[in-house]
Every structure is written in structure tokens, then in C-alpha cells.
Amino acid sequence: MSAPAEIASPGECRPGCGACCIAPSISSPIPGMPDGKPAGVRCVQLDEANLCKLFGDPRRPSVCARFDYDPELCGDRRDVALRRIEALELAT
Numbered sequence: 001m002s003a004p005a006e007i008a009s010p011g012e013c014r015p016g017c018g019a020c021c022i023a024p025s026i027s028s029p030i031p032g033m034p035d036g037k038p039a040g041v042r043c044v045q046l047d048e049a050n051l052c053k054l055f056g057d058p059r060r061p062s063v064c065a066r067f068d069y070d071p072e073l074c075g076d077r078r079d080v081a082l083r084r085i086e087a088l089e090l091a092t
Helices: 062-066 078-091
Strands: none
């Protein structure tokens, strides 16, 4: 029997996923990471519950604010989101 899918409402991130804060590279400065972050590195602003500590904060990089939940990209589980975002990162 498989584990239940993590649920996200349309247009909302899956709570506790954090894949978009790990898989992609970010070239703009992030508080605590002045040179941005490489792909596959956990952002220092991602808390223990995999939630962004800068959500709603004007210091949050604009690229992060534009990264929206997409069911085709994020799939139905965190591991799917990580794999798909990593593949997209490698392709671009």
C-alpha cells in the first residue's frame, strides 16, 4: 500500500514541500546567501518544516516570489517535485 499523496490546493504550494527552495539554482542574493545558491543546495531561509522564512518579506528574491506551484511540475509528492525541478534545472 502506498503512502497518501501530499495535497495542495490549486495555485497553492504543497505544505512542507520546499522543493523549489532546494532543486533550482538562484543567482540573486538571498539573506544569508549573498551569492545566491547552487542547484541542489538547501536555501538557508528554508525552515525545519520546509517553509520559506522570507515568504511575504520584501527581502525575498523576486525569482522566488515568481516560482508558483504548478501541478504538472510539482506532481503529487515532494520527491516528484524535486526530480522534475532538478531535470528542468539541468535542461536550462
